[in-house]
Amino acid sequence: MNEEEKKFALALNEIQDVGIVSIKKLLSKFGSFRNIFNADIDAISSVEGVGIERARRIRNFNEWNKIEKLIEECEKKDIRIYTLMDKDYPKNLREIYDPPVVLFCRGEIIQEDKFGIAVVGSRKMTEYGRRVTEKIAAELALMGICIVSGLARGIDSTAHGAALDRDGRTIAVLGSGVCNIYPPENKRLADRIIQRGAIISEFHPYEPPKKENFPRRNRIISGMTIGTVVTEATLNSGALITSSFALEQGREVFAVPGNITSKNSEGTNYLIKKGAKLVSSVEDILEEIMPFIPSLKDTIKEQEAAPAVILKEDEKAVFDILEEPLNLDEILIKTGLNISNLVDIILKLEIKGLIIKREGRYVRRN
Structure with missing residues (x-):
């Protein structure tokens, strides 16, 4: 996408009360962000759900200096801007009902990331949660599968770290801007992720973490992937919100069973009761996702034929x-x-x- 088209995408994303679903309808009618701004008010307002007031706000937009500064800042900080019309925009994410119009990215999203798996769970993990998360994320990463999570304390950070420790790819989706890492103690982890994947956000690069941002980012975590694994979670965990989004988006949902007396396993056990696939080993995940990843069978064969591992x-x-x-x-x-x-x-x-x-x-x- 040329820089001018990117500028129009950022501008449309700024306009108050013009939501993602309306923008998708506008793009469907006019074909590009530029064409939306060049259309007359009557044509814009005729799009279902837009109306005359929103059409006026689009036509009267005049904060172009703000948009230019945002683009300059992204260039200075080596932040990629993916818009909904870019060919490099994540394929799976584009298919959900309400994809972000713009994604800010430090690092790089590659084609193979479309076969990613989300691994999410409690911020206050137990030792059991840490162990199973490390095991699942590490084994998936060794299979060449990108691990997607939210960079939160606990399960998310463990999943990212396990993938990186196996030289795998991982993507962190933030509830803040990509230049405002939260929690702050994960800055070093974020730097590692940028080298082996990406950190992404739909929020402005310096946006602080806000409570209302995190449920929104959860739809991106599930939307980026072909399935979501919940390794440990309470009943009110954000991980269950992510799994709900995954179901709405038609993606696979997996859950690791846990001790019935542990609050941290109440969420995963609940998901299993509701039909999520029970995961006792990574093979339970692989057998479900194999049809989506043509190269996975070859990867498994290569690993089985690999030289013997040297043990301590x-x-x-x-x-x-x-x-x-x-x-x-x-x-x-x-x-x-x-x-x-x-x-x-x-x-x-x-x-x-x-x-x-x-x-x-x-x-x-x-």
Whole structure:
């Protein structure tokens, strides 16, 4: 898209009370942002839901200096501007009912990101939530699947970090501007994400985090992806809002079951009762998304044929005794390791794809 067309898109996005659905209808009639501004008031107002007052606001828009400054600031800060009419605008997001007219982006969105999976959950995660999130996000990233989340504390940050630690791609969708990272302690994580993916927002680059922004950004998290995984969440968690958007958008919803006495698992257990696919391993996700990703079968075959993984001494000790299925207590007794070390070793072996948990017992993968 040429710079002039981008300018008209930003201007239309600024006009009060001209919503996304109305803008989509205007684009459908006039074909471009520029043509909307060049049309007469009668033609604009004739579009369903627009009316004479909104048409006047479009025709009388005069804050072009503000738009020029915004474009200059984005260029200075190396912020990409994707508009709804750009060929590089995220394909899945364009298909939802109310896609953002403009996306501000630090980093880069690539074609393969359309096969992304959202991994979301509670800000106040438990150790269980951390472990399952790391495992799922890491294994998906190793399959070449982009992990999309919201950069929030807890599950979101863990999902981004797990993808990056496996040299995978990840995208963070913000409820603030891309130059106003929230929470502030995630600035370093945001910098890492920019190098291996993107941070994006529909809000102005320096927009502060506002309570009302976060439900809006959740529709983007689900809209960017082919499915949403909720790993741990309370009943009032924003992650359940994201899963609701995913259902409305016709995307897959997955949930990790948890302890029935834990508030942090009430949300995921509720989703499973309502029909979300139960996830006990990454294979549960892969079998559902395989039809959407033609290259996934080849990736799985390559990983199965990959050279043997070199194990550290303590990892090898655990791996060697798992010729037969053992539960955690049995592994503790046989290895003599302490529980915290053993939990970390098991997680690493699971992430490396060497062991799997079946019916409460760990065993080597076939």
